[in-house]
Amino acid sequence: VVIFSEITQKDIAKVCKVSRETVTKALQDHPKIARETKARIQAMAEKMGYIPNYYARNLASKKNKTIGIIVPKISHSFHSSVVELIYKYAENHGYNVLPMISFEERRNEIRNIETLMSMRVDGIIANISQETSDNKYFHQLKQRGVPLVFFDRMIESDMISHVATEDRKATCEIVSYGLSKGYSKPAHLAGYSNINIGRERRNGFLDALNKFNIKPNPDWIIEGGFSEELRYENARRLLSLKNRPDLVFCFNDSIAHSVYNAAEESGINIPGELGVIGYGNLALARLIRPKLSTVDLPVDDIARETVRLLLRQIDSPARNNVEHVVLKPDVIIRESCR
Amino acid sequence: VVIFSEITQKDIAKVCKVSRETVTKALQDHPKIARETKARIQAMAEKMGYIPNYYARNLASKKNKTIGIIVPKISHSFHSSVVELIYKYAENHGYNVLPMISFEERRNEIRNIETLMSMRVDGIIANISQETSDNKYFHQLKQRGVPLVFFDRMIESDMISHVATEDRKATCEIVSYGLSKGYSKPAHLAGYSNINIGRERRNGFLDALNKFNIKPNPDWIIEGGFSEELRYENARRLLSLKNRPDLVFCFNDSIAHSVYNAAEESGINIPGELGVIGYGNLALARLIRPKLSTVDLPVDDIARETVRLLLRQIDSPARNNVEHVVLKPDVIIRESCR
């Protein structure tokens, strides 16, 4: 049986011989409706397969209990994990969540913002695309009074809450560890410096060099290139330099993995001739040999704090409560530099 | 500046000194509005920061151009990849997509279905939870005329379109390969048999045994247990049997990885004393040693076909066009059984 026409409260009202409004109230378990009437109406609604119209309800009530998440990708374990956790935490607080993907393109990100605005979501959580280099559109959100929290990738701002990690410090720590093990020619396969995480990790790297009185060699710092091909190409380029570095700090573990491949190709031994350090502690870090030293991000804390900051803004919209949470990542020493 | 009140078409109409309806039409670039008026209204809307109300628009127009996706998880690379690709393909066809997560619980899955129904989405794509053993709620969707397509995990039905893979055949092929290499005591760490993929892979395993005239040993078939702990426990249990199998076909690559760990623990050599076969071709399959023989799923094809079947139902709702697409996975022989 195909039910062609949509069943509305009006239909139920007609069958139950009450007014439309009574149906509304019975369905929301309103205290002022007679128990018997309520039961009758609810049973009938169930029987008729009534499902409330989300749009009509939200339009009339002006409540939606919905938050949006914008991420550049979900097919990466960090992103999918955080999105899943945010989804879970937000749902536990009674919110629907709408995940949107920007595919690392600013154009899509803007479209996502607009879609979520048009949906009048109660708040937005965002992790910016690689192409994003200002907060123009996100600031508009704030101007309209839409609660907003950044996590991970962001353009830092006094106006916008965020949950970040101490990347600079963790990087300095792990690179210092490497340098303390006797490596003296450090290179960096870097992230984009327009985005906080690229910049922080780069600065942490430079901090460590500074601590060891090593002058950074510009030839040994290569920015960008995250596709499999580009990662490999950058690694090869680095390793085929006639003045070759003996330690590589990589912006993320995938890049580190490409360095492994390029090193194997060139017959360079890790960690003997080349130390390698990653970032992110992907599953692969424990699987590749030698096991990769890297930095572990507190995924669960990031998700939980992000939701907490957002709900706080939603619950007390009057106060302009911008909060910046900075979480501590874990340095994980394995076998790839010693 | 915080914009407290929402800007509506009425506001624009007042400023532009035209009627509300004219604003509507100007904004949708209606051909019957004077070019000059249109431009004036559009400019003003832009200037005032007008963003249409999604709910009002959908309620009034009865169009939404939105599809929902329900998956049990996104923090697994197969799921996150397929969801991301479906998202992309659907978006390319002009659809918004709403991904929802059931967290492997039927209760959540039902709630997701209801939410999407209340949103009157144009169609739903689903990958069922581990707890789901009938199509009761999904059939209701069909009864209401909501286009629906299953992919990967599903309860097969003549009433519901789906995109599946030839798991049984691929499994038989790869297990036969293992048996042809001299292993003779095959075990199976199996998926749940209430769901197609668990059943198909188990049947493929049995087909292969049958081909080689090997009687399945019930002690060597263990069903379920997907958490890291349970996987490891099952693997240990299997390997500590006094009559130990010499080949294990695993429902997925993660389980195979646990078998590696358990084997290492017990000093059992792979592939010498124990052959291991996985399923899914996760990134880890190439990273662990020996490299894992496994079956690769055509993720991109799955996503594309799923979207295609759904759009077909949306575009011609009158016909009851149930279609079943079955895609061919690739057997990938590496080093874990020989």
Added chain:
DNA sequence: CTGAAAGCGCTTACAG
């Protein structure tokens, strides 16, 4: 305890 009134913001024929 029940219902009539007013409205949410937008769209779609229709008339002029």
Added chain:
DNA sequence: CTGAAAGCGCTTACAG
């Protein structure tokens, strides 16, 4: 080319 009318399905005070 522009606007008045009717409506989408639901909710929220308010009156009785």
